[in-house]
Amino acid sequence: MSRFVTRRLLQAIPTFFGITLITFALFRLSPGDPVDLLVFGVPDMTAAQVAALRHAYGLDQPVPIQYLNWLLRFLHGDFGQSFLYHRPVVEMIGSALPNTIQLALAALLLALVIGVPLGAVAARSRGSRLDQAIRIVAVGGHAVPGFWFGLMFILVLSVQVPLFPVSGMLTLGASQWDIPDRLWHLVGPALTLSLAGIANYSRLMRTEILDVIRQDFVRTARAKGLREQSVLMVHALRNALLPLITGLGGVLAFLVSGAVIVESVFSWPGMGRLAYEAARSKDYPIVMAVVVTSSTMLLVSYILRDIAYSVADPRVRR
């Protein structure tokens, strides 16, 4: 087991460097750099001053050297400074990351709490109108773009009928620890982000339960005279939940990715919005940091998933 984990961790190292290399290359090999942006606001700068600025930031060196410089600093825990905000990148990530995690966890929770019972109900009444209706909801959840649902939420429940806030995490001036206010702001983004998860989980759950129901131990449970309710909810459901737990890695991947859109729609001050704004203004120290943190989160979740799989099914350990 420990050998398996070690191997997966070692495999993650080249993956990790590959990701940073690709991102860095994309940013530094495409025309334009952050200094252009700085100069843009100050038209009376001389060419010599611009060159000095480039030199100060190390942007005049060959790109491979720049990458190595970045890597060296990164290995010392230094992500550098944002060109746009003139703040240490670590500080900015530090304030954005908890917000994204909060959003992703809320969405995951919603997906589980809504998706799993929907799937169980659909499996229980398979073939009925209810099953059909849940199927339509599930397919719709896949088919409707996340950003579209988010916009509709804002328009209907924030603008037309002002029940929920339009954007942001907290009401202006509210305390950091005003939990009800936070939750109130969380409803829209979390629901939007969880939409695809709800659809996924309800379908997966339905398939799994119907699969489990055909197995011998369920027949045994029925044969010994248990009520259908307890056969389904205790015997079938518990076994059908296993693949959901092992499948969490993939869902996390989706949430990390999907957060980019939801955060832009709801102006949620998280990693996605930070990356979006930084990428548009070529502020590459921020983008590199966002890429590093979010792909580390992904890699860790994949490894955890693989470990969960290998515990459930020792054959994959080879």
Next chain:
Amino acid sequence: MATIARPLTQDRAAELNVLVRKQRSLWQDALYRLLRNKAAMVGLAIIILVGLAAIFAPFIAPWDPILQHPDRNTYDPFWGSPQYIDHRFILGTDQLGRDILSRLIYSARVSMIIGFVPVTLIFVIGVSVGMVAGYAGGWTDQILMRVTDIVYAFPDLLFLLIIMATLRGTDVGKFGGGLPLMFVAIAIVNWVGMARLMRGQVLSLKEKEFVEAARCIGATPSRILIRHLFPNALAPAIVAVSFAIPSAMLTEATLSFLGIGVIPPTPTWGVMINEGFAVFTTSPWPVVFPALCIAVVMLSFTFLGDGLRDALDPRMKI
């Protein structure tokens, strides 16, 4: 699939008779099952309809999609109040006075192209990499799989965001209204799923007797890959393609909505939503119609994909 214990009734005899008269291959069987699936057929019909609209856009669209009528902006569809409608603009106009119906029809073009071109790239790259990695094994497999790991561990949208944000402003990115860049970006991010799928297929198939038999009679590796393994691994790849198409369309819509996708004035559903949003409270139609189009096309592809999966892999059907 009748069980052996079943007596040879007349029904069974008739069934056998049919089998003798007309032997169906796996593919004919699948086609037969697909044709009987109503939801899939409705989906296919809608897709064909949208496809035809896309091909014949110049002939059926009443207006030039980028022709502006500043004196006739934000008109309602034909059922609106008389002072805000114009019978020449059936579905009304957007804030620049462009005919919504014509823009919808031309957008179908972009969506269809975005659906098919990158997915062809995904299919070609994914299938070749996956099959070669799975069949060759050893170092080839290790290297190819580490490369797919890199892309796999990159959060999808973040990767797309970075590619589009860095390259969209360059000459390469502006070429062809930004479409070619979008093709490549979507293909780069999505080929890994196909590669992993095909690798798994080949890994499980290459130990089978028919492959061994082919090897025994001296078939070259490339012949085994193309003539023996490829047709047998094709079914899941087709299902994956049918889901990759709507996902590529959705990606385009999302990126265009965020303002980093297709470059205006080229109309696409995503661009239309992005632009129409500014006037949503005055007139919701410039947003509602393209959103509806996206949802309907997504649903159609989902139904078709479900139908294909059920038809090609009857074991999955419940």
